[in-house]
Amino acid sequence: MISVCLATYNGERYIREQLLSIIPQLSPSDEIIISDDGSADTTLSVIESLNHPQIRVVCNTGRRGYTPNFENALRHAKGDYIFLCDQDDVWLPTKVQTCMQALRQSDFVITDACVVDKHLKVLHPSFWEFYGSRQGFLNNLVRFGYLGCCMAFRRSVLERALPFPECDRKASHDNWLALVGMLYYRMSYVPSPQILFRRHDCNTSLATKQKNITTVWFKVKYRLYLLVQLAKRCFANT
Secondary structure, X not given: OEEEEEEXXXXXXXXXXXXXXXXXXXXXXXXXXXXXXXXOOOHHHHHHHHOOOOEEEEEOOOOOOHHHHHHHHHHOOXXXXXXXXXXXXXXXXXXXXXXXXXXXXXXXXXXXXXXXXXXXXXXXXXXXXXXXXXXOHHHHHHOOOOOHHHEEEEHHHHHHHOOOOOOOOOOOHHHHHHHHHHHHOOEEEEEEEEEEEEXXXXXXXXXXXXXXXXXXXXXXXXXXXXXXXXXXXXXXXX
């Protein structure tokens, strides 16, 4: 069983297109868990209008923000395989098949993405090449180079990763999950893009997501915090 975990917040413009790109790739036993972070637009109405039995909406009643919102979705997932999903992208038709094939031999898979504008015009054919993504735990501890919306993993990874570290400013959902995967599990990297990663005026690019985090001291504390949390997770599972 696959659980697609999707976090929404004021996503009315693109959520329908995203869901319609996902649904045909799933089997009837799979599910789409949508955690909404208090949208003030018509996001929930758009989702409801699809009237699809595989979609389950769970409102985030805890801390606000994209990382707690994703954690809420993940806590409600029942599947053996978990896919992370953003509200404004488009999945290519081969995404689920490609990821599931990779997961036969691994526990965690990360694919490339094609970066597009709001009209789906290609900006960069490879996110990995554009961003300079590099494989391996140490490379990503120094400079995280992957997208959460390109990740899929086995339930065993989720069970080790939850609960997320308390300070999500120092441990975002995608960074944390990927580092747990890289440190403790078998990883696969798929170089072919499996989503259209949409950049538009209402989302936050990786370059600006942490624009206020610039001091060397914060960067040191950030990495030390992650290492301490990862070590704790190791001892908790021995």
